[in-house]
Amino acid sequence: MIDPLFWLGLSLLLVATSLTAVLVAAIPALQELARAARSAEKLFDTLSRELPPTLEAIRVTGLEITDLTDDVSEGVKSASQVVKQVDQSLDSARKQAQNLQVGTRSILIGAKAAWRNFTRQKPARRISDRLPSNEKPPLTLREREVLRQENRRIKTEVYRAHDGYNDAASWEATNFDDED
Numbered sequence: 001m002i003d004p005l006f007w008l009g010l011s012l013l014l015v016a017t018s019l020t021a022v023l024v025a026a027i028p029a030l031q032e033l034a035r036a037a038r039s040a041e042k043l044f045d046t047l048s049r050e051l052p053p054t055l056e057a058i059r060v061t062g063l064e065i066t067d068l069t070d071d072v073s074e075g076v077k078s079a080s081q082v083v084k085q086v087d088q089s090l091d092s093a094r095k096q097a098q099n100l101q102v103g104t105r106s107i108l109i110g111a112k113a114a115w116r117n118f119t120r121q122k123p124a125r126r127i128s129d130r131l132p133s134n135e136k137p138p139l140t141l142r143e144r145e146v147l148r149q150e151n152r153r154i155k156t157e158v159y160r161a162h163d164g165y166n167d168a169a170s171w172e173a174t175n176f177d178d179e180d
Helices: 004-119 141-151 155-165 168-173
Strands: none
Touching: none
8 A cells, every 4th residue: 555646646636626615615605706896896886976066065155154244244344343432432521421421510610609609799909009000110220130130140150060071171272183
């Protein structure tokens, strides 16, 4: 039994049997794989038909949302302007009311003062001990001179605060053209 040909034939038979068993077991798997490939092909066809319109609808929806956002922001801006105008109108009305209140008070106080002045008893006329301005006696020459000297300042008093500027005479003696 050492015949190598026998062992070769036997091993070929075993290999063939094994391959047949593998093929019999692989046939259902290959059928399922073919069925999955057909399903994937149908899915890809459906996606190629449905996806572009869906993407277009999403893009249009995005544009509409942008337009609505712009409209809402413009509405908010106009509402804020209206609120500002109402606030300014209220401030103006408040100021006018205050001015009216002040004016009314002033009129009432003026009317009261006029009524008091109208209804009070007239006092006896006072004799003024002051002379009218045209009846004042003129100043004498000596009085005028005294007033002038009081109002006049001596030059040394005026420049006494600026003692640092006394060396102006030394500036006059300097010749700046000699430096060139």
